[in-house]
Amino acid sequence: MTVTPTNPPPPLPPWRRAQRDHFPGVPAWGLATRRASPEPFEISRLETVNKEWAYGGADGTGVRVCVLDTGVQADHPQVGGLEASYQVVVDDGGKLSVAECEPHDPAGHGTACASVIRQVAPGSSISSLRVLTDGKNGSGDALLTGLRWAIEAGFDVINMSLSTTKSDFRHTLQELADRAYFRRCLLVAAAHNMPVLSFPWTFSSVVSVASHDQADPMTYFYNPSPPAEFHARGVKVPVAWAGGKVVRSTGNSFAAPHIAGICALILSKHPWLTPFQLKTVLYLAADNTADNITQNGEPDVH
Amino acid sequence: MSTEDFDSTERKLLQSIVEVARHMFGAAAASIFLVDPETGELVFEAVSGEGEKELVGSRFPAGTGIAGWVATSGQPMVADDLQTTKFDHDAAESTGYVPATIMAAPLIRFEECVGVLEVLDRAESRSDLDDIELLGMFATQAACGLEFLLRVRQSTEPRSIDARAVLGRIGDRLPNGDGPRDVAALKLLALADELLSLS
Numbered sequence: 001m002t003v004t005p006t007n008p009p010p011p012l013p014p015w016r017r018a019q020r021d022h023f024p025g026v027p028a029w030g031l032a033t034r035r036a037s038p039e040p041f042e043i044s045r046l047e048t049v050n051k052e053w054a055y056g057g058a059d060g061t062g063v064r065v066c067v068l069d070t071g072v073q074a075d076h077p078q079v080g081g082l083e084a085s086y087q088v089v090v091d092d093g094g095k096l097s098v099a100e101c102e103p104h105d106p107a108g109h110g111t112a113c114a115s116v117i118r119q120v121a122p123g124s125s126i127s128s129l130r131v132l133t134d135g136k137n138g139s140g141d142a143l144l145t146g147l148r149w150a151i152e153a154g155f156d157v158i159n160m161s162l163s164t165t166k167s168d169f170r171h172t173l174q175e176l177a178d179r180a181y182f183r184r185c186l187l188v189a190a191a192h193n194m195p196v197l198s199f200p201w202t203f204s205s206v207v208s209v210a211s212h213d214q215a216d217p218m219t220y221f222y223n224p225s226p227p228a229e230f231h232a233r234g235v236k237v238p239v240a241w242a243g244g245k246v247v248r249s250t251g252n253s254f255a256a257p258h259i260a261g262i263c264a265l266i267l268s269k270h271p272w273l274t275p276f277q278l279k280t281v282l283y284l285a286a287d288n289t290a291d292n293i294t295q296n297g298e299p300d301v302h
Numbered sequence: 303m304s305t306e307d308f309d310s311t312e313r314k315l316l317q318s319i320v321e322v323a324r325h326m327f328g329a330a331a332a333s334i335f336l337v338d339p340e341t342g343e344l345v346f347e348a349v350s351g352e353g354e355k356e357l358v359g360s361r362f363p364a365g366t367g368i369a370g371w372v373a374t375s376g377q378p379m380v381a382d383d384l385q386t387t388k389f390d391h392d393a394a395e396s397t398g399y400v401p402a403t404i405m406a407a408p409l410i411r412f413e414e415c416v417g418v419l420e421v422l423d424r425a426e427s428r429s430d431l432d433d434i435e436l437l438g439m440f441a442t443q444a445a446c447g448l449e450f451l452l453r454v455r456q457s458t459e460p461r462s463i464d465a466r467a468v469l470g471r472i473g474d475r476l477p478n479g480d481g482p483r484d485v486a487a488l489k490l491l492a493l494a495d496e497l498l499s500l501s
Contacts, residue, residue: 024442030431107371132374165413194438235430250380250430
């Protein structure tokens with residue numbers, strides 16, 4: 001009996017690999033491009049869509065972005081004004097609702113995120129919704145109340161550089177993410193910087209963002225091995241800080257608003273894109289899927 | 303183990319966490335804050351290196367500064383060039399040492415952030431991305447250690463139970479042995495009776 005030599009099976013593509021270990025204690029989602037290039041993978045191109053088609057000449061005008069965070073200091077030069085400022089408030093009976101408020105930010109984090117969006121999409125209209133108020137329990141309820149309100153309020157893009165680890169909130173957040181998706185309200189969420197299970201960035205309808213370590217605010221990569229679906233600038237990002245200053249900050253919190261800004265650019269040029277079309281355009285215009293693929297910032301020459 | 307032993311072990315663990323964190327990054331200082339579950343305030347628990355040791359025990363309002371943001375969001379972050387900036391009410395600054403860079407990661411236990419680990423002015427850095435990942439992993443390990451200690455403490459601490467009040471409540475809804483719940487309760491009562499008669 002002869003044994004027919006068989007070819008070894010082709011290697012599995014990144015998205016078909018066994019699920020990574022994902023528990024507290026293993027590394028999270030960073031892409032250190034100085035040590036390893038973004039992983040190559042097969043691509044089905046829609047030839048006409050590239051960065052130029054996606055947002056060439058656009059500045060975000062007409063697109064309404066909501067920053068769900070610690071509040072935003074509107075008069076910071078790097079923020080350049082807000083459309084409106086809201087916060088989640090509690091009435092005497094403990095019921096949560098959303099009310100207009102002064103545009104302030106005691107922690108500085110929301111201001112930092114807003115400044116990144118302003119840098120990428122200077123023409124967009126930015127609003128602030130303060131949902132992180134203090135370190136006490138129950139801030140997850142404020143997040144749900146705020147997110148529900150923002151989805152109904154008709155924002156085109158909601159930036160969420162935050163997540164909750166509380167599994168009690170998962171079901172409601174999932175419903176809200178679906179609601180947002182069907183209302184054409186794109187949720188852009190920071191992947192958790194730590195290897196813990198948290199939401200809503202892990203949902204498929206959400207655009208989730210981790211950090212790469214390159215300095216260009218417009219460079220971003222598609223990650224063929226999600227759940228963190230995109231890598232945007234998140235290392236030493238110059239962001240607005242208290243007292244009208246600029247500080248260099250690192251974290252996925254600052255990567256997400258880059259993608260939120262890029263989405264605002266795309267929507268200002270192509271206002272009728274649905275969230276899944278928008279995600280496809282993001283994918284096609286990424287630096288590792290576009291016509292001139294760049295790896296480590298260098299054009300890939302075949 | 304007595305309560306004093308637990309307190310001493312907890313203190314040693316907290317101190318060890320900040321010592322290791324500081325040495326991992328060749329940092330000027332490392333400190334740890336725990337969230338007061340009642341008020342949400344950050345309590346300065348331990349420091350290694352620069353900083354005022356006598357400030358251990360001081361409290362900082364919830365949700366302010368880098369430590370406050372890390373505690374509320376559960377996300378680690380790094381902030382550089384702080385010395386050129388004035389950041390108000392920040393817990394790190396309140397420790398008496400003003401750093402140029404701060405790296406902070408949350409201590410997450412039972413899906414909740416119970417504290418913040420901060421590293422000030424690190425000198426040995428591979429890259430910001432590697433540092434933030436390493437600190438995140440170390441903070442996870444530290445939180446596991448604290449969680450373990452807390453569990454042991456809770457399982458051995460004598461709980462203050464008013465025996466007469468409990469007996470009074472049992473008397474009010476005396477089990478009659480009908481359902482499976484009553485049977486189990488009666489067995490437990492009989493067991494308690496037997497146990498107490500031994501002494």
